[in-house]
Every structure is written in C-alpha cells, then in structure tokens.
Amino acid sequence: MKQEKLESILDTSRKMFGRYGIQKTSLHEIARMARVAKATIYNYFGSKDQIYLEVLNRESNDVIEKISVAVDQVTSPADKLRVFMHAKFRYMKEAINILNLGREGIDNLLPKTSSIRDRLFSREVNILHSILEKGVTEGIFYVSNIMLTARAIGYALRGFETTWLLEENNGEIEKHLDNLSYILCSGILVRREVV
Amino acid sequence: MKQEKLESILDTSRKMFGRYGIQKTSLHEIARMARVAKATIYNYFGSKDQIYLEVLNRESNDVIEKISVAVDQVTSPADKLRVFMHAKFRYMKEAINILNLGREGIDNLLPKTSSIRDRLFSREVNILHSILEKGVTEGIFYVSNIMLTARAIGYALRGFETTWLLEENNGEIEKHLDNLSYILCSGILVRREVV
DNA sequence: TTTTGGACTATTTTCGTTTTGCAGTCTAAA
DNA sequence: TTTAGACTGCAAAACGAAAATAGTCCAAAA
Numbered sequence: 001m002k003q004e005k006l007e008s009i010l011d012t013s014r015k016m017f018g019r020y021g022i023q024k025t026s027l028h029e030i031a032r033m034a035r036v037a038k039a040t041i042y043n044y045f046g047s048k049d050q051i052y053l054e055v056l057n058r059e060s061n062d063v064i065e066k067i068s069v070a071v072d073q074v075t076s077p078a079d080k081l082r083v084f085m086h087a088k089f090r091y092m093k094e095a096i097n098i099l100n101l102g103r104e105g106i107d108n109l110l111p112k113t114s115s116i117r118d119r120l121f122s123r124e125v126n127i128l129h130s131i132l133e134k135g136v137t138e139g140i141f142y143v144s145n146i147m148l149t150a151r152a153i154g155y156a157l158r159g160f161e162t163t164w165l166l167e168e169n170n171g172e173i174e175k176h177l178d179n180l181s182y183i184l185c186s187g188i189l190v191r192r193e194v195v
Numbered sequence: 196m197k198q199e200k201l202e203s204i205l206d207t208s209r210k211m212f213g214r215y216g217i218q219k220t221s222l223h224e225i226a227r228m229a230r231v232a233k234a235t236i237y238n239y240f241g242s243k244d245q246i247y248l249e250v251l252n253r254e255s256n257d258v259i260e261k262i263s264v265a266v267d268q269v270t271s272p273a274d275k276l277r278v279f280m281h282a283k284f285r286y287m288k289e290a291i292n293i294l295n296l297g298r299e300g301i302d303n304l305l306p307k308t309s310s311i312r313d314r315l316f317s318r319e320v321n322i323l324h325s326i327l328e329k330g331v332t333e334g335i336f337y338v339s340n341i342m343l344t345a346r347a348i349g350y351a352l353r354g355f356e357t358t359w360l361l362e363e364n365n366g367e368i369e370k371h372l373d374n375l376s377y378i379l380c381s382g383i384l385v386r387r388e389v390v
Numbered sequence: 391t392t393t394t395g396g397a398c399t400a401t402t403t404t405c406g407t408t409t410t411g412c413a414g415t416c417t418a419a420a
Numbered sequence: 421t422t423t424a425g426a427c428t429g430c431a432a433a434a435c436g437a438a439a440a441t442a443g444t445c446c447a448a449a450a
Binding site: 221222223233234237241242243 | 440441442443444445446
Binding site: 103145149156157182185187 | 298299300301303339340343344346347349350351352353354355356357358370371374375377378379380381382
C-alpha cells in the first residue's frame with residue numbers, strides 16, 4: 001500500500017511537471033490526479049521541489065539504466081559505441097523533464113537541477129569510459145587518453161541534444177548518429193599504415 | 196563623417212548589449228555613450244531591435260571572417276581542421292552577444308536571432324565542407340558523405356559551446372580540442388588495413 | 391544635406407498596494 | 421497510515437498610478 005501511493009504520486013508528478021512545468025503545477029492538482037490527500041504527499045516528501053528533484057533523479061536513473069542494458073546486449077566495443085549513441089537519444093526523448101531543463105533559461109532553474117544534469121553526464125562518460133577501456137584491452141581500440149576521449153565524446157553528443165530538441169525528424173538524427181559513430185571509429189584520414 | 200557615426204553607434208551598442216542585454220540598455224544611454232543624438236540613431240536604424248540584429252550579424256560575420264583567415268593560414272586539410280576548431284572557440288568567445296543568446300531561455304528571444312545563429316552554423320558547416328572536400332580531392336581524407344560529415348562535426352562542436360560558456364579554464368578546452376581533432380582524423384580503431 | 395537638442399506621444403515598465411492562491415501544518419476521525 | 425478539511429503564512433497575481441523609454445517631429449546649427 002505504501003509503495004503504491006509513492007509511485008502514484010511520482011508518476012503523476014512526472015506527467016504534470018512534464019506538461020506544465022514545476023511552476024504551473026499545483027500540489028492540489030497532483031493530489032487530486034494521484035488520488036491521494038495532499039497531506040499524504042507530505043508524508044513522503046518535504047517539499048514540492050523535492051518531488052521535482054526526485055522525478056528528475058528517476059528519469060536520469062532510467063536513462064542510464066536503459067542505456068546500460070542496451071549496451072550490454074552487444075559484445076564488440078565498436079558495436080557498444082554505436083548502440084550507446086542510439087540508446088542515449090532514444091531514451092533521452094522519454095526523459096521529458098530533463099529535456100525541459102534545457103529549454104529554460106539558466107537563471108530560473110532550481111540550483112540542484114544542474115547537479116543532476118552533471119551527474120547524468122558523468123555517468124554517461126563512465127559508460128563510455130568502460131567501453132573504451134574494454135576496446136583497448138581487447139586491442140581493438142587505440143586511445144591515448146581514455147578519460148579525455150570519453151569526455152570528448154560526451155561533450156560532442158551534447159551538441160546533438162540541443163539540436164533535436166526542436167527537430168522531430170527522427171530518421172535524420174539516426175543517419176547522423178550512424179555517420180558519427182563511423183567517423184569516431186575510423187577517422188577521416190585515408191589509412192596508410194599497418195599497426 | 197557618416198561612417199564614423201554609424202560605427203560609433205554600433206560599437207557602443209555592442210558593448211552595452213553585451214553587458215546589460217537588450218532589455219536593460221536604453222537608446223538614451225547608447226546615444227550618450229556614442230556621442231550622437233538619439234535622432235541620429237534613427238537616421239541609420241529603424242528600431243532598437245534592428246540595431247541589436249545588426250550587432251549580432253556583425254559579430255557573426257567577424258567570427259566567420261576570422262575563422263576563414265585562420266584556416267587559410269595553413270595548407271594541409273588535417274591542419275585546417277585543427278585550426279578551424281581552435282579558431283572557432285577563440286573567436287566565439289569575443290562574440291559576446293551571440294554567446295548570450297545561448298544563456299537566455301528560448302522564449303524571450305527575438306525571433307530573428309535564431310535565424311542568425313542558424314546562418315552562422317550553416318556558414319561554419321560550409322567551411323568544414325570545403326576543408327573536407329579539399330582533403331578528399333587530395334586523397335588525404337576518406338569521407339563517404341561530405342555534407343553529412345560536415346554537419347556532424349558542426350553539431351558535435353556545439354556540444355562544447357554550451358560547456359565552456361561557464362568554464363573559464365582555457366587550457367582544458369584546448370586539450371579537449373586537440374584530442375578531438377586527433378580522433379576525428381584517426382578514429383579510435385586500431386588500424387589493420389592498407390589502402 | 392546631415393546632425394542636433396529638445397519637446398512630444400504612445401507604449402512599456404516599474405512600483406506600491408491589495409487580493410488571491412497555494413505550499414505546508416495540524417487535527418480528529420476512519 | 422491515510423484522509424478530509426480547516427488553518428496559517430507567505431508568495432505570487434492583479435491592479436492602477438507613476439516613471440521610463442522607444443520612436444517621431446521640428447527648428448536651428450553645423
């Protein structure tokens with residue numbers, strides 16, 4: 001019984017915040033939609049902001065979880081990289097509240113939201129790091145500085161995030177991602193040497 | 196005499212807008228700082244927004260111009276790529292008003308500003324395109340789809356823009372850029388074949 | 391012919407006040 | 421534990437008055 005209420009509150013909050021934003025969603029509404037008393041919400045959460053942050057954390061965890069699962073489906077490091085990119089964009093699209101963070105101005109954000117974003121980014125980089133490491137260990141990849149490269153890829157992928165927030169053309173994005181992962185693996189220089 | 200007034204107005208506006216934003220800068224102040232009569236400003240511009248857009252256009256043109264010059268300093272396509280990245284970030288830092296566009300929320304932007312940004316992006320891609328083309332022609336690069344790749348690189352570099360808006364650590368960025376341009380050229384796969 | 395200061399208007403913005411709405415607390419009952 | 425509902429205090433609408441500002445116009449000066 002306890003867990004159900006909590007899930008109901010969080011799930012409703014996620015939808016309402018996603019549609020109307022934190023400002024324009026009242027706890028009264030959330031309580032009504034989630035079919036709990038407003039007082040119950042305060043049994044679980046200390047404040048509206050806390051609910052919002054928990055929603056963001058959950059979305060963040062979901063994204064990482066789903067990416068991890070997807071990446072684990074394939075074995076070769078090169079495949080893992082390609083799958084990582086596609087999974088990241090596929091599942092980020094479902095993390096509506098995290099995406100909305102990007103649309104709002106820097107000023108009117110809750111301070112802790114940026115640390116959630118940073119943590120998400122850092123966990124993405126961790127996954128990238130382990131993929132690169134595996135590739136290097138297996139002798140498939142040559143990477144001089146794994147950490148640096150993982151972060152570079154992470155930053156680069158951010159460039160796409162801002163783009164397809166407005167674009168809805170999914171196929172276009174997929175094409176870009178394939179191209180990018182190919183470049184990432186092979187480079188654009190004509191190969192002259194054998195290693 | 197005419198040109199001087201115009202430059203004075205635009206230069207003053209650039210600084211004021213850069214520091215206080217378009218909202219919090221009054222034409223009265225601009226006129227005073229630029230040492231012209233307010234009426235003179237209206238000899239040259241139809242509205243405050245027009246001045247702002249012209250400032251943005253100039254910053255945009257400056258960036259492209261400077262990048263082009265820098266890229267032309269070197270000859271090999273691989274060098275051009277590396278130089279492109281460094282120049283882009285170096286000179287974008289001086290385009291304060293364009294940078295500020297990124298900080299504000301999507302809503303309270305002048306509609307035409309986004310087309311200026313888009314045009315800047317598109318011109319960057321054009322430069323990248325011509326570099327890649329030269330590389331392919333010279334047999335240095337292997338690129339299956341030049342246009343797609345140019346855009347991919349352009350998008351990727353955006354990922355860094357949002358990052359170093361807050362970061363001031365210049366050296367860190369430079370390191371990332373070097374690493375990125377190396378990956379871009381060589382890929383991360385161990386080379387096995389001769390072409 | 392272009393520039394200038396200043397006067398003028400029509401909007402915005404600002405600001406102080408009032409009013410409403412909402413987050414968060416508390417309680418008694420289920 | 422959960423619930424409905426009443427309650428408080430704060431924070432944000434709502435509003436109207438006052439100030440500021442974008443943009444116009446003109447007669448004089450450069």
